Amino acid sequence: MTALTDVIKRGRKFDQVLEGAKTVFLRDGFEGASVDDIAREAGVSKATLYSYFPDKRLLFAKIAEIECLRQAEIAEHVVDFASPPRAVLTEVGNRVLSFVTSDFGIAIFKICVSENSRFPAIGRQFYESGPALARERLSTYLQVACDRGDLEIDDIPFAAEQFLELNKSFVFPRLLCGVQASFNHEERDKVVNGAVDMFLARYGARSEG
Incomplete structure (x- = not known):
């Protein structure tokens, strides 16, 4: 290929x-x-x-890669590794949800799916610069949190991916199926806070509130 x-x-x-x-x-x-x-x-x-x-698909894929890397760099500078898990996870969750619900984020997903059989390189490139990079950056923080006793995780990359996916629940299926086009602050907070609560209930150390 x-x-x-x-x-x-x-x-x-x-x-x-x-x-x-x-x-x-x-x-x-x-x-x-x-x-x-x-x-x-x-x-x-x-x-x-x-x-x-x-090919127009190549152009879109390149822009998607650049945008994903840009957002990852911003998140890396915003997230304070010394902060407790709840604060960091909430920040990460809000950024994930904002991207997922953006016009650009939706378009990226749709083109990766629709063009996958004819041009799978687009999907692979987006995965590496988007979901895979996000998992890697989040895993780095989770390891730090585990080392200082804030979290207890056996498989950190898997846990990171779980958290990223939790922040798409409720929202993503409705967007893709055209059931709902936008989400208010209350709905967004419910998704992110629910993801954080669920994650900490599973992986939080006893001292984590």
């Missing part, structure tokens, strides 16, 4: 194309974004656009 990095070519206007494409994707969605609109927004010709990204 050809890797995405073997297909995408970089050049002087590479970043310019990415910025224009991100604007169009966020405004029109993946299906509604045309190559003509992307080229116009980026201020480049279609020939230049295709020289970097021969």
